Amino acid sequence: MSTTPNGPTFEPHPAPPVPVTPPPTRGNGLAVAGFVVALVALLLSLIPIVNNGAFVLALAGLVLAIVGLVKARRGAPRQGMAVAGIVLAVVAGAAVLASQAFYSSVLDDVSDSLDDTPALTGEDAPAEPDADVADQATTDEDVAADPEPAAAEEGTRDNPFTFAETVGNDDWTVDLGKPHEAWADIHAENQFNEAPADGMEYWIVPVEATYTGDETGTPWVDLTVEFVGDDSVTYSDSCGVIPDDLTDVDELYEGGSAKGNVCVAVPAGAPGTWTLTAGWFADPVFFRAKG
Secondary structure, eight states: OOOOOOSOOOOOOOOOOOOOOOOOOOOOHHHHHHHHHHHHHHHHTTSTTTHHHHHHHHHHHHHHHHHHHHHHHTTOSOHHHHHHHHHHHHHHHHHHHHHHHHHHHHHHHHHHHHTOOOEEOGGGSOOOOOHHHHHHHHHHHHHOSSOOOOOOOTTSSSSOBOTTSOEEOSSEEEEEOOOEEOHHHHHHHOTTSOOOOTTEEEEEEEEEEEEOSSSEEOHHHHEEEEEEETTSOEEOOOOSSOTTBGGGOOOEETTOEEEEEEEEEEETTOOEEEEEEESTTSOOEEEETTO
16 A cells, blocks of 8 residues: 655746747838928928029938838838828929029019110101211310210100100000190099099090010000109009090000000199109109190
């Protein structure tokens, strides 16, 4: 007969599980960098002068984003950010090129407009001096002890044109009719027109214009008639509804002509000079108020 010892018994416990270390996450900083650089390039792409640097940033962002996309296809994260960076870089580069073309066109237009100050045309234009006469004039000036100051250029405030003279530039040939006080005509045109303020009068200037440019022009947009009083103040307020308003004339093509009236509220008696500006950036030419 066998006996079993009454002492404690021990059972073996399973070994604790060994923790599994996850594989290290692969970063993709190039995708992030490409996206950020391309975004900055896009924000700067429409700013003049600065957008020259924006184009370089767009190229750098494009390269970084492409490299980031290659890494993403090999298992790195942020594939979507890399694609977005590529798109932003391409858009930024295109925006830079488009904006520079636009700004260049605007500068060309401004430069052309600065040369569009009206001058005398046709028979009214001064004749070129004969070479011999010019040489003799130069000799006379050399020997003169106290030469007289040169006369002011025609069309300036000190030497205004008369209303009988035709002026023009590359786009317009313009004849201004003689201004006249016109409240009676304006009131007859529309009884709801308000009378001029105390000390002021409504004066109408007839305008006849021919478009001579290469594209199209609208008289009431391109031609501006104003009044400069003896008080050195420019007056440009309109007069309400007037007969034969120049604003009723639509767009003209090369060779097209139009007639119409312009009205300005001026000091009573119109002491001063009238001005005509042909083009948004052109200088005005002056006309004698009662010439």
